[in-house]
Amino acid sequence: MKKKYAAIAILGLMTVLSGCASWIDRGESxxxxxxxxxxxxxxxxxxxxxxxxxxxxxxxxxxxxxxxxxxxxxxxxxxxxxxxxxxxxxxxxxxxxxxxxxxVVGITPIVNKEVGLTDITMEDLRRVFIGEVTNWSEIGGNDLKVVLLNRANGSGTRNTFERWVLDGATAKQSQEQDSSGMVRQIVADTPGAISYVAFSYVNDEVLTLKIDGVEPIDDNVRTNQWVIWSYEHMxxxxxxxxxxxxxxxxxxxxxxxxxxxxxxxxxxxxxxxxxxxxxxxxxx
CATH class of the missing domain: 3.40.190.10 (Periplasmic binding protein-like II)
Structure with missing residues (x-):
């Protein structure tokens, strides 16, 4: 009797697997x-x-x-x-x-809430990421060491940010993360930290920065007043x-x-x- 039930179970499993295979064969996955x-x-x-x-x-x-x-x-x-x-x-x-x-996705610099800035010039943002600015007090913020956080090489977000902000300069070597969500969390938890994420990852745990008085909002992306944006391709x-x-x-x-x-x-x-x-x- 046990052998009979075992045979039925195996037959059922084979049927399920066969069904899954047929979904894939038909392009259903x-x-x-x-x-x-x-x-x-x-x-x-x-x-x-x-x-x-x-x-x-x-x-x-x-x-x-x-x-x-x-x-x-x-x-x-x-x-x-x-x-x-x-x-x-x-x-x-x-x-x-x-x-x-x-x-289309806008990309914005984000900072820890203790940095003490809400606006930054594009030139100062570039200087931060190439390592010329090492303390936020140098550009009007609080007396906190700048903690840089980058996305990993291969990241499209990093590619877009560096293209429009660094203008051909090389970013200072820093900690790198594969995940935008992890980047946001580290910035939120680390005094003095700065990085960048797509608008879709912004929450109230971090602060976004205006650049030359321009807010990182959708309307400014639509008109190219906010230049750090990219198409999302499939x-x-x-x-x-x-x-x-x-x-x-x-x-x-x-x-x-x-x-x-x-x-x-x-x-x-x-x-x-x-x-x-x-x-x-x-x-x-």
């Missing part, structure tokens, strides 16, 4: 990897999509834009999430990838099909763009009043 700045939007959209489409699964992982681009280029995943254009990353053949711009290797296409179409749908994108701290593509190319030039 895909993976999206990359930008941690885009991750909250993709995760939220995936949950909503899966609720509306039982049996269709979206696996979402972080790892940074460089990881997303390299993984989708190699064919290891179906979607590579990136804060930067593929053309900006060495080792990536942009001609083989297709960009689906699903949102890259595919060639034209997407099946579940991959359906999911990207879902994120670009009016429902998601109007009801989810803004609530999570992103800016919808359709609301932008300016456009930039991969070299940072404003398009006519």
């Amino acid at each position: 895909i993976t999206a990897v990359g930008s941690s700045a885009l991750q909250p939007l993709v995760e939220t959209a995936a949950e909503s999509f899966q609720t509306a489409n039982p049996g269709r699964f979206i696996n979402v992982q972080g790892g940074g834009s460089g990881t997303g681009l390299s993984q989708v280029q190699s064919g290891a995943v179906q979607i590579g999430n990136s804060d930067v254009f593929a053309e900006e990353k060495s080792g990536i053949d942009a001609s083989k990838l297709i960009s689906h711009q699903v949102a 890259y595919t290797k060639g034209e997407p099909t099946g579940l991959t296409k359906d999911f990207i179409d879902y994120i670009l749908s009016e429902d998601v763009q109007e009801n989810i994108v803004g609530k999570l701290g992103y800016i919808s593509i359709s609301s932008m009043q300016v456009q930039r190319d991969w070299e940072g030039n404003l398009l006519p």
